Amino acid sequence: MKQRIVFIGDSITWWGMSESDSIGTGYVRLLHDYLKVTYPNRDMDIINKGISGNRITDLAERWDSDVISHNPDIVSISIGINDVWRQVDSPEIEQVLPNRFEEVLEYLLINTKKKTNASIILMEPTVISEDIQGKGNIMLKPYIEIIHELAKKHHAVNVPTHQAFLSFLKYKKEFPLTIDGVHMNTSGNMLMAKTWIQATKELLG
16 A cells, blocks of 8 residues: 655754755654554655745745645645744744735645645644743744644644643653754654654544
């Protein structure tokens, strides 16, 4: 059974990719290895299309070449951190505010359904700072709500990665999940992968 899964997103998805490593060393690597050993009867083709710094508008520009052209069975999307953080660190550029984020993401979901038979997985953006009440995490809230709404509307699987991080950080603040508040250490990647696996059990069968 051939099954092609495309992971697309920003640096959190891209993490560790190089000319000699097309999967990387982040959560996609953990999921790649998990899926390969869990489903040895399936011919799984796992593709990582993460690019550092991407926002939803960047995904839209490369969607046909990086997603549709592969005719995937499953598309896993992790986006939103840069859409929020650019409002803080680069206020002079054109911003992706919640209404624009929703508009572009919904277009991508509709386009994917029209052009492929892929199931879609929407991962919540994780955290911007390990301070639950930090500015970045407060700013993420409307983007996460949009992901919930669109997942329900378009029958996508929602992976509650943001909630998983908040729940963990309530109890284990002395055990970091990131190297800088955004990019994952090995524990953060493990939590992302674990949450993805739990959310996709029914889809993967």
